[in-house]
Amino acid sequence: MNVVPPSPRIEVQPSPEALATAVAGELLTRLADLQAAGQVPQIGLTGGTIAEAIHREVARLSPASGVDWGTVVVWFGDERFVAPDSPDRNAGQARAAFLDAVGATQVHEMASTATASSVEEGAAAYADLVRAHGSGGFDVLMLGIGPDGHVASLFPGHPAAATTDAVAVGVHDSPKPPPDRISLTFECLNRADTVWFLAAGDGKADAVARALAPEGSVTATPARGVTGRDPASGTATEITWWLDTAAASAL
Template identity: 60%
Template sequence: MTGAETVRVHPDAETLARTVALALLTRLAEVQAEGRTPHVVLTGGTIADRIHREVAGLAGESGVDFGDVVFWFGDERFVPADSSDRNEGQARAAFLDAVGATQVHAVPSASDAASADDAAATYEGLLLEHLVGEVDVVMLGVGEDGHVASLFPGYPQLDETDALAVGVRDSPKPPPDRVTLTLETLNRAASVWFLVSGDGKAPAVAEALGGADLHDVPATGVHGRTETVWWLDAPAASRL
């Protein structure tokens, strides 16, 4: 069962980032007001980094207790722990450390695991231990080829149904080794938020919203149980 799909277009990346940051803070506050601990899946990329920095700037007035928010990552580059390519490092620098997030479940790095497959198995163990029920918000960027997390067009990971996280080799984008949540895991979300900026992404957005096959445009394979929101700036929406 999937919820309603909504497209929200904003004039530019700056407005998009601030609007999504406010929406996320509002959602976290609502979940905590219900007496629950929110679970959020983070993504990497330029627009995500802008959103994260907006969250850091607005967090103080939000009333959100970030010590009671659990953060996950939709995917991670399998590189050493101190690499600037790590989504975890980018998110910590942008907002996690600043807001006092303490429940951050990072994917093991190449400093901690022998292979991307080993890192994926460890991450799956964390998910099984700490994720009860559904994720409140999954945030996903979309590549120009329509990929989400590290689920790429034509790759076998798109058909994985038995694992929560898997390793990826020979990624079409460097670095070649990665760890990604599977579609099975991403679709355990109440809300899926696609975060897309720039005219280079416009064809992929149009194809995804047009119902392309997920093997061609993986973004079409992720849907929230309550809602799926496409947060776009005007350039990203230019082909709609």
């Protein structure tokens, strides 16, 4: 049976601060519900300014949530291929903002320059981790969107964005520094029951509008390529765009 995925839901908050609080609260509610149902939640994290604000709110709200972070499996949509202690690493930012504070223990980081000799080796290693410890998809996948419409490290017109039959891909010559990165592919990102796009600020407004426009290409706006589980699987995916007023201003 084919199931048509629902239209994206758009949630607009008056400020980045209100957006961060709303997303953090909803994430904790989802995790608590999944755990109450006997499930081990699998989530995908993103980087960026609004993500860091959300992460700090998760740390603040977690004690009252009832979520057992020791049984939440954490993944990353992409990572900068730099030294493990570099401030550019998404994993380091997430650990500092909330993962260490809430006691998350099942955190699967992508390779750094200390653990892989190349982005290709790092991508292959992360694919092996996903196959070994993943459950077949994400319960909640969070993705930022760049001003150019990129998600994870899949950039407009970049050859890495066209990768198929792979879980992760090495990215060279990224148009946004640092140039070397590791990213999940569209095929992996689309194994998600719930996809949340996160955007704040008027610098994201045009990209958000292009991503949600009735027509447009994935090549030009990669965010259009993340639609959650294939409707042919029989599973409808929830897609929500969490925006502040400025990011929603071009809709």
